[in-house]
Amino acid sequence: MARDAGEPVELTIGDRVVRLSSPDRVYFPERGETKRDLAAYYTAVGDGVVRALRDRPCMLHRFPTGVTGEKVHQKRLPRGAPDWVRTVRVTFPRYNRTADELCVTHPADVVWAVQMSTVEFHPWNSRAADVESPDEWRIDLDPMPQASWTDVRRVAGVVREVLDELGATGFPKTSGGSGLHVYVRIPPDHGFADVRRAAHAFAREVERRCDRVDLSWWRKDRDPSTVFVDYNQNARDHTIACAYSVRGTPDARVSTPVTWDEIDDCEPRDFTIATVPARYAELGDLHAGIDEAVFGIEPLLEWAARDERDGAATPDLPDLDAGAR
Template sequence: MGTAVELEAGGRTVRLTNPDKVYFPERGFTKLDLARYYLTVGDGITRALRDRPTTLERYPDGVEGESFFQKRAPKNLPDWIPTARIAFPSGRFADEICPTEVGAVLWAAQLGCLTFHPWPVRRNRTDHPDELRLDLDPQPGTDYADAVAVAHELRALLDEHGLRGWPKTSGGRGLHVFVPIEPEWTFTDVRRSAIAVGRELERRMAGRVTTAWWKEERGEKIFIDYNQTARDRTIASAYSVRPRPHAPVSAPLIWDEVDDAEPRDFDLATMPARYAEIGDVHADMDDHRFRLDSLLELADRHEHDHGLGDMPYPPDYPKMPGEPKRVQPSRAKSPGEPPTSP
């Protein structure tokens, strides 16, 4: 596998063992290639992760080997990487790493971490999200172009409510749009805002957008995955490498690029050149903070005028107050009764 190497990152020396271990056989990318990539985009990914409790998606033997999500900070965590205690829906707690410098990213890469999954909170206020994250997820029969059409309508909707979103590719066929917000609301409030956005997009783009939690009801549409805003649900960070054979990355975009972008063009090999040319196009995100009052008022109108209350949580969640029945529609119906919406 080759002898260990040492990489310098912001005044920190990080030791990388087995640097020649192949992580992406299809492309031949090694562990050292991964670490050097993260060093190249260091300011960008550090901006995306800074002070955020972060789950590590680890592939110690590469994308063709076994993987796992590491939520709790490893026992051998260096004392220069801070942690924060976060609470899971179950009521249990864990201390997660909170990167503050690129050295922490390289240290995680040494452990085989490909993708970083930061919480939408900072370590000094872990119960109050500072980002509204909107996940535009293409369902079978749809693709990136369909997500782009929805993203433009989403941009218009956000603008109407005095909000601004920063788009990025998911690393697959979808798009993510992040809105920095004041950390004044709970996870429940932020999720309620995401549901309101999804329902409004569903109304404006009937037949093209869905908020249906059950896959059997979604059809060939773009799913607004509102549950990505629930506590302990995370989205891959900007610049994270995704565990697919061609080593794609989640690429930050400006709105003028969204139409012509091709997600497969952003990968471990191509992103460094793009970054060297234009830098982190989301660098100004932390300079802005928006309020959710208008979206929460929209949620109130949905409930008051149309009877649209809460929606199902993920299956591993405890039953939540006001949540509708969490049963797949096709299994909930009585014999001989036609399917009904939840």
């Protein structure tokens, strides 16, 4: 253990205890936040991050020496987990492999993952009860290199308009990078292919209404000043950072739930592990009502069928099942 990383400490998280080694190791160099600070952050937003992760297979993005060092994409649960940490088994048919991934049910599960050098939490959009049936539709507004946050805001306004017309409730959050995510709870009645078809049909409707959107299949073909509405985030085993996940940036940015009305005034850099705990204490979890706001995707599947008749089928994805590590 590095001499300046501190002696191990024991953290009481509800009814569980997590041993945190090297608590003083600096993970985020811009302000000097440490592994201990990261654990304290996740404890402060515990109910919210557990709500975002509960019962979902979860890939971990680990940074053993801090966010300026090596990044490890971890599908399988790291060795040495306490017996109270749950897992869910997922399959990767292309390689005939399986992985037992972290399945969060308690804030201590998150802090234990921090002990294992996890910074980012990337859950599936399905749950352990039926991994092959998504219950979350994810709208990912991904700005191209020359697009601005103003462009993202403009597209978000159109997203909100279309959702309102559908009668769907979207729950927005910053991505923790330069984009925006909107989550919609759906019944687990369809497979990944249909949810992706529905998401593509929605993206096409947004593209019709907003000239800042480019849905060209290949990234090199997209206008670099536009925003890609990334419907592929609804494909099997595609994951993005959950609500309240810290991102692996030097300033410890957080993927933070926001209200629709905040989007025009906020900036992604406003939300870090230094600022979000006080915001959470004041506002609570802005995604707390997501499980009660369920939207059936049948209207979107009708849009998809219409588009397919017009020659605009959802592009096929190659088999992207990745081998589990």
